[in-house]
Amino acid sequence: MSVFDSPAFDDHEDIHFFSDPETGMQAIIAIHSTVLGPAAGGCRMYPYANSGDAIFDALRLSKGMSFKCALADVPMGGGKSVIIGDPKTGKSEALFRAFGRAVNTLHGTYHTGEDVGVTMQDMDWAALESNYIHGTSSEDAGDPAPATAIGVMTGIAAAVRHKLGREELDGLVVAIQGLGSVGGDLANLLHRLGARLIVADIDQAAVDKCVENLGATAVGVDEIMQVKADVFAPCALGAVLNDDSIARLQCDIVAGSANNQLLEDRHGEDLAARGILYAPDYVINGGGVIWIADAMRDGFNPERAMARLHGIGDVLGEIFSRADAENRATNDVADLIARERIDAMRG
Ligand code: NAI
Secondary structure, rough: OOOOOOOOOOEEEEEEEEEEEEEEEEEEEEEEEEEOOOOOOEEEEEEEHHHHHHHHHHHHHHHHHHHHHHHHHHOOEEEEEEEEOOOOOOOOOHHHHHHHHHHHHOOOOOOOOOOOOOHHHHHHHHOOOOEEEEEOOOOOOOOOOHHHHHHHHHHHHHHHHHHHHEEEEEOOOOEEEEHHHHHHHHHHHHHHOOOEEEEEEHHHHHHHHHHHOOOOOOOOOOHHOOEEEEEEEEOOOOOEEEEHHHHHOOOOOOOOOOOOOOOOOOOHHHHHOOOOEEEHHHHHHOOOHHHHHHOOOOOOOHHHHHHHHHHHHHHHHHHHHHHHHHHHOOHHHHHHHHHHHHHHOOO
């Protein structure tokens, strides 16, 4: 596949290819933009069918990181690394150390941490070779999921204020799809604020815990997107908002942590046409990047990081108002603001 002709190519600054015959490590690091600062973005390990698919993913995800950092107002650009391999069978200390050495060749232009298929242990190995690896067991900021959940909760509050004119979440009905690290924390936070929860997960133990501890109502994984609720919070999979599901939604707001919730950009317009307020995914789930970026400044300061998490609600409020004023979809406005911020710095 030609990089420049790829539909995911967006004037990326750099794409690097690495191969280490000794360990079998094959990786691609895509740098979308360093205008706002060094590129940041996780490392994904996946058994891509071919290198074209891996390039496509790296291009698409690195652009997403540029936009996420711009909206989170962190001084970082966007990048992403993908390792071609099966995370179940293809991992070794040697392979991740080779990856760490590959990251080093970029001399701090690119910082990374764990993403799909990669664990803290893997990043600990990579960090033996590189200072540009984050989210390791020795870092103060640790797991970003609790911060992501706080950001999502703040975003839900902003959406409820805008769409429903309500200041409190007491009595709000929220349907949560996925009760993992982020969804589980979000359920606890919302419960404390008096929200009523409807939940679904393929992991029955996670559902049972939520029902017992938080009084949540459990529904099947096939039902969660069509229950009557004020808010639908996707916290599991990507591409859940598509032609079929949007027609069936019975909520006023979609606001959750999952990445790439819209199957295609046009589905943002479909949500708006149905009168459903959509909190763009890379804005509402930016809490993790805010948390990790704080640790990369001048030492981690949890109070400062927490204050910045609450800024996610303000940014979403700005997006919602502009979408109304310009009669645009919220995801479209988020992309516009991200590009405006990057272009303003470029001068
Ligand atoms: P996780 O893997 O801990 O949780 C995902 C949960 O979804 C699991 O409990 C899983 O059983 C459940 N699930 C899978 N398929 C499902 C289905 N068909 N229906 C219902 N539930 C299903 O992942 P985590 O970290 O909680 O992330 C959730 C989402 O948020 C992902 O899309 C992730 O990319 C995104 N995200 C996470 C961040 C973080 O800090 N962890 C940061 C930004 C985005």
